[in-house]
Amino acid sequence: MTGRALTSNRLRIGVTVFVAAILALRAGTSVHADDTVSLSLVLKNHLFDPAEVHASPGKPIAIHVKNLNDIVSEFESSELHFEKIVPVGSEVTVYVHPLQPGRYNFYDDFHRATQGYLVVP
Amino acid sequence: MAATLVIVFREVFEAGLIVGIVMAVTSGVAGRGWWIAGGVVAGVLGAGLVALFTGALSELFGGSGQEVFNAAILGFAVIMLTWHNVWMARHGRELAAELKAAGEAVASGSKSLAALAIVVAIAVLREGSEVVLFLYGVAASQGGASWGMLMGGVIGLILGSLVCLMTYVGLITIPARYLFSVTSILIAFLAAGLAAQAIAFLQQADILTALDQTVWDTSWILSDSSYLGRALHTLVGYVDQPTAMQLIVYSATLTVMVVLMKLFSAPPAQRPRTA
Numbered sequence: 001m002t003g004r005a006l007t008s009n010r011l012r013i014g015v016t017v018f019v020a021a022i023l024a025l026r027a028g029t030s031v032h033a034d035d036t037v038s039l040s041l042v043l044k045n046h047l048f049d050p051a052e053v054h055a056s057p058g059k060p061i062a063i064h065v066k067n068l069n070d071i072v073s074e075f076e077s078s079e080l081h082f083e084k085i086v087p088v089g090s091e092v093t094v095y096v097h098p099l100q101p102g103r104y105n106f107y108d109d110f111h112r113a114t115q116g117y118l119v120v121p
Numbered sequence: 122m123a124a125t126l127v128i129v130f131r132e133v134f135e136a137g138l139i140v141g142i143v144m145a146v147t148s149g150v151a152g153r154g155w156w157i158a159g160g161v162v163a164g165v166l167g168a169g170l171v172a173l174f175t176g177a178l179s180e181l182f183g184g185s186g187q188e189v190f191n192a193a194i195l196g197f198a199v200i201m202l203t204w205h206n207v208w209m210a211r212h213g214r215e216l217a218a219e220l221k222a223a224g225e226a227v228a229s230g231s232k233s234l235a236a237l238a239i240v241v242a243i244a245v246l247r248e249g250s251e252v253v254l255f256l257y258g259v260a261a262s263q264g265g266a267s268w269g270m271l272m273g274g275v276i277g278l279i280l281g282s283l284v285c286l287m288t289y290v291g292l293i294t295i296p297a298r299y300l301f302s303v304t305s306i307l308i309a310f311l312a313a314g315l316a317a318q319a320i321a322f323l324q325q326a327d328i329l330t331a332l333d334q335t336v337w338d339t340s341w342i343l344s345d346s347s348y349l350g351r352a353l354h355t356l357v358g359y360v361d362q363p364t365a366m367q368l369i370v371y372s373a374t375l376t377v378m379v380v381l382m383k384l385f386s387a388p389p390a391q392r393p394r395t396a
Binding site: 078088096 | 361
């Protein structure tokens with residue numbers, strides 16, 4: 001009896017922790033959705049337009065990139081933790097966590113000469 | 122040609138490290154050549170399919186299809202690597218002692234080979250799909266494949282395969298009695314690194330936002346876009362600016378792996394005797 005009670009107690013604690021974790025994750029998401037800074041870029045003639053974008057510090061960022069080159073790109077940044085294929089003519093979005101002030105580099109990993117910066121004052 | 126060479130080399134190099142490790146891990150196991158070759162072929166076919174459907178894939182899950190797909194296959198690779206290590210903790214000694222002649226051991230031995238073949242297929246698929254996309258893009262923009270592109274691709278493939286061969290040769294020069302421990306450790310770190318990579322994809326897709334702040338920055342010592350950084354990224358999951366969640370998942374994967382290996386390791390008393 002005691003053993004079973006103990007097991008069910010453990011189970012209950014486990015489930016509670018799991019549910020709490022999920023709720024915490026969801027709460028994190030909803031906080032982000034409100035004050036996200038949205039930035040739009042275009043890839044054209046192997047250049048980012050604009051080549052430099054700005055965002056306020058401490059706010060989550062969504063970067064939208066549309067590929068108007070005639071060749072596929074990979075939008076990537078090791079500093080900002082993203083890498084995503086951008087098919088010709090498509091637009092993709094990557095999300096960046098709130099940043100400290102700084103100058104962050106991003107690039108087209110398939111054409112490394114194509115570089116851009118995200119500046120956080 | 123130079124651009125093609127660099128891209129093809131870089132991707133083959135990353136997949137080659139993993140294939141080299143798997144070749145070393147399975148050295149001496151009957152039929153492993155077929156399993157690994159099968160993994161590579163499946164990976165190449167998969168790469169073609171993924172490249173073909175990248176547009177459609179991107180549209181899935183509200184535009185996060187690429188990330189969900191990458192995180193899912195990485196997660197699957199982590200499970201396969203864990204399964205392999207746990208299986209080896211139980212049966213590795215029997216294999217080493219050439220007891221694999223027993224029918225059951227061969228059957229479960231090929232199960233472990235299948236897990237590693239899947240890991241090879243996933244590595245080839247991930248790196249290969251980028252190669253296919255890039256080559257297709259180059260060919261499309263210049264109105265067809267050119268000799269320069271072909272040469273660049275072939276040289277990149279050969280150089281990348283050399284890395285795979287060097288990894289394999291380097292590992293099998295380790296004395297047999299240490300090889301098992303060394304490869305188990307390599308596989309554990311490989312799995313932890315892949316798990317942390319999966320987290321990065323979920324974070325970039327805004328699916329996972331908890332604990333996403335950068336914990337430290339070692340890019341001034343070793344950037345993860347340098348060749349050494351890339352090699353360490355593939356092998357042990359080196360990231361120059363890891364997030365808190367990546368570090369937690371990395372350590373959790375290692376811990377779970379070690380605990381499972383201890384739980385399932387063969388008790389010394391029940392170990393089958395060679396005589």
